[in-house]
Amino acid sequence: MLKIEGLFKQFGGFVAIDDVSFELLEGEKHAIIGPNGAGKTTFFNLVTGHLLPDRGSVAFQGEDITGRPPHRIVKLGLARSFQRINIYPRMSVFENVQVALIARERQELRFFRLAAGLCGPETNELLELVGLDEEADELAGELAYGKQKQLELAIALAENPRVLLLDEPTAGMSPSETEEAIRLIREIADARGLTLLFTEHDMTVVFGIADRITVLHHGEIIASGAPEAVRSDPVVRQVYLGEEEAANGAA
Amino acid sequence: MTGRMTRPVLAACLTVLVLLALVPLLESNYLIDLFNEIMIYALFALSLNVIIGYSGNVSFGHAAYFAIGGYTMAILLTTYEWPLLPAFAAAVAFSFACSAVVAYFCTRLTDIYFAMLTLAFSMLVWGVAFKWRLMTGGDDGFVGVDVPAFIAERVPFYYFSLVVIATAVAVLWVICHSAFGRALLAVRENPVRAGFVGINTRLMRWWAFVVAGTFAGIAGALFAMVHRGMYTESAFWPESATVLIMTLLGGMYSFFGPAIGAASLFLLERLTNEYTEYWPLVLGTILLAILMFLPEGLAGLAQAVRRQILRGR
Ligand SMILES: Nc1ncnc2c1ncn2[C@@H]1O[C@H](COP(=O)(O)OP(=O)(O)O)[C@@H](O)[C@H]1O
Ligand SMILES: [Mg+2]
Numbered sequence: 001m002l003k004i005e006g007l008f009k010q011f012g013g014f015v016a017i018d019d020v021s022f023e024l025l026e027g028e029k030h031a032i033i034g035p036n037g038a039g040k041t042t043f044f045n046l047v048t049g050h051l052l053p054d055r056g057s058v059a060f061q062g063e064d065i066t067g068r069p070p071h072r073i074v075k076l077g078l079a080r081s082f083q084r085i086n087i088y089p090r091m092s093v094f095e096n097v098q099v100a101l102i103a104r105e106r107q108e109l110r111f112f113r114l115a116a117g118l119c120g121p122e123t124n125e126l127l128e129l130v131g132l133d134e135e136a137d138e139l140a141g142e143l144a145y146g147k148q149k150q151l152e153l154a155i156a157l158a159e160n161p162r163v164l165l166l167d168e169p170t171a172g173m174s175p176s177e178t179e180e181a182i183r184l185i186r187e188i189a190d191a192r193g194l195t196l197l198f199t200e201h202d203m204t205v206v207f208g209i210a211d212r213i214t215v216l217h218h219g220e221i222i223a224s225g226a227p228e229a230v231r232s233d234p235v236v237r238q239v240y241l242g243e244e245e246a247a248n249g250a251a
Numbered sequence: 252m253t254g255r256m257t258r259p260v261l262a263a264c265l266t267v268l269v270l271l272a273l274v275p276l277l278e279s280n281y282l283i284d285l286f287n288e289i290m291i292y293a294l295f296a297l298s299l300n301v302i303i304g305y306s307g308n309v310s311f312g313h314a315a316y317f318a319i320g321g322y323t324m325a326i327l328l329t330t331y332e333w334p335l336l337p338a339f340a341a342a343v344a345f346s347f348a349c350s351a352v353v354a355y356f357c358t359r360l361t362d363i364y365f366a367m368l369t370l371a372f373s374m375l376v377w378g379v380a381f382k383w384r385l386m387t388g389g390d391d392g393f394v395g396v397d398v399p400a401f402i403a404e405r406v407p408f409y410y411f412s413l414v415v416i417a418t419a420v421a422v423l424w425v426i427c428h429s430a431f432g433r434a435l436l437a438v439r440e441n442p443v444r445a446g447f448v449g450i451n452t453r454l455m456r457w458w459a460f461v462v463a464g465t466f467a468g469i470a471g472a473l474f475a476m477v478h479r480g481m482y483t484e485s486a487f488w489p490e491s492a493t494v495l496i497m498t499l500l501g502g503m504y505s506f507f508g509p510a511i512g513a514a515s516l517f518l519l520e521r522l523t524n525e526y527t528e529y530w531p532l533v534l535g536t537i538l539l540a541i542l543m544f545l546p547e548g549l550a551g552l553a554q555a556v557r558r559q560i561l562r563g564r
Contacts, residue, residue, distance in 0.1 A: 048447065050443070050447075069446065069451075070446040070447045071446045071447070071448075071449050071450055071451050071452070074447055074448065074449045075449050079447070079448075080447060082444075086441060086443065086444045086447075087441065087444065088436070088437050088440035088441050088444065088445075089440060089441075090436075090440055090504070091436060091437065091440055095433065095436070095437075098433065099433055099434055099436075099437040099445070099448060099450075100448040100449075102430050102433060102434055103434060103445075103448045103449040103450045104448070104449060107430040107434075108430060108431060108434035108450055108451075108455065109431055109454075109458065110429060110430040110431055111425075111426045111429050111431045111462075112425055112426070112429055113429050113430045114425065114428055114429055114430075115428055115429055115430050115432060115433035116428070118430055118433075155444070155448060158448070159448060159449065
């Protein structure tokens, strides 16, 4: 589905992504883990066209998309959500999702087609799916944090993507919200046959969803494979899981 | 900025329209001219708000397109003796074309760079109006526009103006509440996210600029006719600042806000000039008050008051 070769990106002199090659297989739920600052968000930004790589290539379904702007990449069926809330605060919850549908249906240059009610049924369906149907008329900026995160997901889903990139979909959520969000993401991915690539710091989330895990450390991939294999990988234990388990052991 | 025109808003629009239609019954030349000019500035401010309120960019040079529409109209009607309709169509088309070219460059930039570039282009337009004496009359102005006989009298022209402006405002309302308008709001609110749902934000901002410039051209064309002339002041930067203040005073987050701002500021200026020569001082104070206390303008204030009342009930 997604094939990345020799991706390299530096900020000033700091190498954030160091020669990363990676392949996302159709239908899999793939997690990218790694400590804070490992380069996960940067990796997503490179893949989705938000940042230009210094070297390397990104191909989606065999098509080279390196250097294309986000609005063209998303039209191919590659949508994403953001780690930091990224919605339209002064628009209603309904309008937040509706705009994504308007764009998907290529209606954004229809000057004389009134927006009221446009794509209404599908917007409402999506809001219901993520549990925001009761908040449809509220301003998105006034929603509680967890709900904004769900809205973020609904906007990404509205693009009807084949591949969905989720950047820390449960960051900042309470444990119960997290559990609910994981259940939802897994359900939606299965129901829609989505290929999922997500980053996450919460290990229970990762092992709850992922069929494959890639570990990023200082911008480099240090391990990749089935969850059990990654969990028992000595290098991974040392740099990442190990720290956590050591902490658990001490407690 | 919700989708439908709500009943109270529609009722208010129709009431305003009827009241404006009744103005000539007062048989005061002063009032007819006053209201005609207010309507023209209302359209001018509403057009600017497509850039400011809807696309989220600030233009410091919107007078350029008003002036282009006005000069084109004046020159075609008078120098080339074109009939009304072709002259009007050409004036609007030329405003469209000029804003299309300028928008191409301006929308490459954002924020203050965008604003400065719009200012630079408007100074260019002013320079042409000032220097091209043969065509525009230079700093003497273009005096003596030939308005076609059937609307040459004050009252018929007033009604002509009313019909054109009402139609233009209605079309602008539809554009701002269309699928395009909604997507444009998303670009204003969060251009990065808008790009990630598949919206070409630069193209959207280009269109917003062109729509704004075209409708400013309509206002300018009417201005040239009502004044029987066109002057370089209309292209100069203080004119851009005035229409910007009108828009902010009325409220950029409301479709009709800028029209209210235009009427308020215009009336206030007339009133102030009756008593003092210190209009700039008053204007400065108003601007200060908006920035400090009324970031969403008069329309925002009205909304806040209404919310308070509803809550109190
Ligand atoms: N736009 C940027 N400019 C400079 N440095 C950046 C930028 N984006 C990320 N970085 C740096 O790159 C590193 C990786 O960041 P990031 O991709 O956000 O990590 P993660 O998402 O894994 O926590 C961090 O050290 C961060 O400070
Ligand atoms: Mg991150």
